[in-house]
Amino acid sequence: MKTAAVPIRLIVGLGNPGSEYEQTRHNAGQDLVEQLASALSASLSSTPKFFGLSTLARTANTDIRLLVPTTFMNRSGQAVATLSRFYKIAPEQILVVHDELDLQPGVARLKVGGGHGGHNGLRDIISALGNNKNFTRLRIGIGHPGHASAVAGYVLKRAAAEDREKISFAIDESLRIVDDLVSGDWDKATRQLHSNTK
Numbered sequence: 001m002k003t004a005a006v007p008i009r010l011i012v013g014l015g016n017p018g019s020e021y022e023q024t025r026h027n028a029g030q031d032l033v034e035q036l037a038s039a040l041s042a043s044l045s046s047t048p049k050f051f052g053l054s055t056l057a058r059t060a061n062t063d064i065r066l067l068v069p070t071t072f073m074n075r076s077g078q079a080v081a082t083l084s085r086f087y088k089i090a091p092e093q094i095l096v097v098h099d100e101l102d103l104q105p106g107v108a109r110l111k112v113g114g115g116h117g118g119h120n121g122l123r124d125i126i127s128a129l130g131n132n133k134n135f136t137r138l139r140i141g142i143g144h145p146g147h148a149s150a151v152a153g154y155v156l157k158r159a160a161a162e163d164r165e166k167i168s169f170a171i172d173e174s175l176r177i178v179d180d181l182v183s184g185d186w187d188k189a190t191r192q193l194h195s196n197t198k
Contacts, residue, residue: 007184077128103141106166
């Protein structure tokens with residue numbers, strides 16, 4: 001179980017690169033980190049050695065790294081592992097923000113550890129970190145299309161207006177708990193997020 005002794009030092013937003021994937025369901029994690037960078041007056045810039053867009057930001061009186069991998073989703077681990085090793089950031093200090101089929105739009109949940117649940121980005125990160133699953137996940141609900149065969153097309157499309165509004169709400173509520181996560185106040189962050197996004 002995560003405790004207040006493990007503050008977050010790296011926040012990763014998962015998505016696919018390219019204009020055709022902008023604001024698609026699968027890019028919910030990337031959308032959140034881009035909004036966070038803007039809110040913190042930090043500029044994500046191309047960092048080829050980290051296979052993504054990255055920046056140093058400051059919040060809760062702490063410096064944190066923000067990362068958006070620019071590999072495709074199923075190679076996200078390359079960016080996460082490279083940057084975290086370079087800056088000596090332990091898996092327990094990493095927050096990965098990603099879309100979640102098993103949660104409805106408007107819902108966001110924090111989770112520590114566990115499997116990849118079929119999410120290709122998480123699968124690759126776990127592998128790249130040496131099968132270490134002990135990073136924190138911030139799961140942004142996008143809903144499920146109803147059948148496994150429809151998932152691939154579903155996640156790569158933009159949500160309908162009503163769902164888009166709900167996903168934006170979940171992202172906004174998630175941004176409100178970043179300072180608590182960076183400070184290591186896991187209980188407060190979880191309580192606030194889980195009560196506000198039901």
